[in-house]
Amino acid sequence: MKGDFRHLRGTAAIVGVAESDELGKLPHKSALQLHMEAAHNALADAGLKKSDVDAVFTSGRNMANDVPEYLGIRPRFVGGTQIGGCSFMAHVEHAMAAIYAGLCEVALITHGESGYSRVGMPALRWSEDSNNAQFEHVFGTTGPATGYGLMATRHMHCYGTTSEQLAEVAVATRKWAALNPMAMHREPLAIDDVLSSRLISWPFHLLDCCLVTDGGGAVVVTSAERARDLRQKPVYVLGTGECVSHSIPSQMPSFSQWDAAIESGQRAFAMAGVKPADIDVAELYDAFTIVPMLALEALGFCKPGESGAFVAGQRTAPGGDFPMNTNGGGLSYTHTGMYGIYTIIEATRQLRGQCGERQVQDAKLAICHGTGGQWSAAATLILGSP
Amino acid sequence: MSEKPYEGPLPVATPETKPFWDGARQNKLMLQRCGDCGQAFFYPRPLCPHCLSRRIEWFEASGRGRLHTFVINHRAPRRSPLPPPFVVAIIALEEGPKMMSNLVGIAPDPTQIRCDMPVEVVFEHVTAEISLPRFRPVA
Numbered sequence: 232m233k234g235d236f237r238h239l240r241g242t243a244a245i246v247g248v249a250e251s252d253e254l255g256k257l258p259h260k261s262a263l264q265l266h267m268e269a270a271h272n273a274l275a276d277a278g279l280k281k282s283d284v285d286a287v288f289t290s291g292r293n294m295a296n297d298v299p300e301y302l303g304i305r306p307r308f309v310g311g312t313q314i315g316g317c318s319f320m321a322h323v324e325h326a327m328a329a330i331y332a333g334l335c336e337v338a339l340i341t342h343g344e345s346g347y348s349r350v351g352m353p354a355l356r357w358s359e360d361s362n363n364a365q366f367e368h369v370f371g372t373t374g375p376a377t378g379y380g381l382m383a384t385r386h387m388h389c390y391g392t393t394s395e396q397l398a399e400v401a402v403a404t405r406k407w408a409a410l411n412p413m414a415m416h417r418e419p420l421a422i423d424d425v426l427s428s429r430l431i432s433w434p435f436h437l438l439d440c441c442l443v444t445d446g447g448g449a450v451v452v453t454s455a456e457r458a459r460d461l462r463q464k465p466v467y468v469l470g471t472g473e474c475v476s477h478s479i480p481s482q483m484p485s486f487s488q489w490d491a492a493i494e495s496g497q498r499a500f501a502m503a504g505v506k507p508a509d510i511d512v513a514e515l516y517d518a519f520t521i522v523p524m525l526a527l528e529a530l531g532f533c534k535p536g537e538s539g540a541f542v543a544g545q546r547t548a549p550g551g552d553f554p555m556n557t558n559g560g561g562l563s564y565t566h567t568g569m570y571g572i573y574t575i576i577e578a579t580r581q582l583r584g585q586c587g588e589r590q591v592q593d594a595k596l597a598i599c600h601g602t603g604g605q606w607s608a609a610a611t612l613i614l615g616s617p
Numbered sequence: 618m619s620e621k622p623y624e625g626p627l628p629v630a631t632p633e634t635k636p637f638w639d640g641a642r643q644n645k646l647m648l649q650r651c652g653d654c655g656q657a658f659f660y661p662r663p664l665c666p667h668c669l670s671r672r673i674e675w676f677e678a679s680g681r682g683r684l685h686t687f688v689i690n691h692r693a694p695r696r697s698p699l700p701p702p703f704v705v706a707i708i709a710l711e712e713g714p715k716m717m718s719n720l721v722g723i724a725p726d727p728t729q730i731r732c733d734m735p736v737e738v739v740f741e742h743v744t745a746e747i748s749l750p751r752f753r754p755v756a
Binding site: 359366372373384429 | 625626629631660685688689690692694697698703706715716731732733749
């Protein structure tokens with residue numbers, strides 16, 4: 232069995248998930264406090280004590296040292312993979328492998344980011360001799376809005392994708408947010424509202440872009456065996472995949488398809504032994520409206536170039552036949568900076584049947600998929616029952 | 618050059634990127650090519666990202682290419698190289714590699730700018746030490 236990643240299928244389960252006590256604009260809380268609140272709440276959700284935790288996974292500069300210290304946990308396994316917003320999906324894969332190998336049993340994955348208020352956060356500066364600064368910032372790149380937009384423009388050129396189709400995603404996602412009491416923006420939104428919002432970086436309007444918020448999230452992963460006796464119905468990790476294809480946007484292998492996501496998705500589906508058509512609910516990181524669209528193509532929900540038609544007619548909204556970003560997404564619920572952990576929290580709640588008004592009926596199989604950097608990294612999880 | 622001092626971000630070279638910035642000051646777009654597999658690449662580094670060879674040579678590129686894709690930034694970064702709105706562009710160089718740059722010499726208007734339009738380099742001497750390779754449409 233050595234070397235066949237598919238043996239990991241279902242060997243670990245998600246047994247606890249939570250956000251920080253509140254999400255939004257929180258100038259009264261530091262980033263580490265947001266980690267702590269989410270960790271505390273997720274352990275309570277799982278019915279586990281701090282002393283049960285023997286592994287900590289987190290992301291952010293020096294956080295793999297800071298978080299265990301702040302929580303008073305001395306992990307025997309620590310994961311500090313930092314590949315951007317999808318780091319936490321990668322942490323689930325790494326936790327599952329470590330648990331399978333016997334290196335730990337209960338893994339606590341935490342995220343906390345004061346993305347809006349920037350309390351207790353590292354400075355945002357890149358050093359001026361970094362490749363990013365030398366070869367990209369000097370031309371006025373503005374971070375994610377530039378990197379993600381470059382793909383959107385080329386996709387429009389190659390496939391005729393329109394601003395209206397991008398706006399469909401923002402509008403559908405807002406309808407889900409209206410059903411989520413934790414979401415920041417819940418008022419109705421129309422396609423024209425998106426198209427008439429101010430231009431940030433053409434082709435993106437303001438309402439094509441995710442929120443900038445403060446918040447935390449945490450996920451507890453343990454072995455399938457240990458999961459059986461805990462408070463919540465286990466949500467099994469059936470498939471995982473990750474890939475890094477580049478760091479700075481000029482090095483992207485393609486500007487019309489998301490290469491890292493194609494690879495991470497293929498591995499996750501291969502491990503899970505399921506097909507895109509089997510998925511009941513999809514949580515696809517939406518840093519910008521184009522991002523879940525390219526994920527739909529990369530993961531095989533539609534063909535290359537067809538995501539514009541796929542999302543048309545509010546197909547991903549409540550009542551549509553493809554429930555996507557059911558928490559309201561980074562576009563309307565929350566986006567602290569590294570949003571990936573919230574896709575895992577929402578997928579787990581959907582599979583437990585705990586989503587109230589926004590519950591997707593008979594949700595048995597979910598996919599979480601995230602981006603890191605600027606299309607640079609991708610990580611995919613398929614969750615469900617064994 | 619305008620009279621006003623340049624306020625945009627300036628590159629600080631590392632040892633492996635210095636020949637690129639030295640070349641730019643002399644109106645030369647310097648690229649590297651692998652001595653084993655023959656492929657050109659960018660950004661500068663002392664090994665080939667295609668085959669990991671360390672037999673690397675510098676050469677002067679033609680400065681011609683095509684606009685692969687672009688965005689139009691309406692919000693200026695903290696230090697802006699150009700007044701917004703301005704075009705941030707990925708240039709597909711004739712020799713193969715892609716690089717980030719600005720598209721200049723055309724209105725920042727998505728109805729006028731077309732992906733794949735032919736472009737050529739123009740060096741803008743923003744300070745005594747630094748010249749930025751930007752691109753303009755080929756007339």
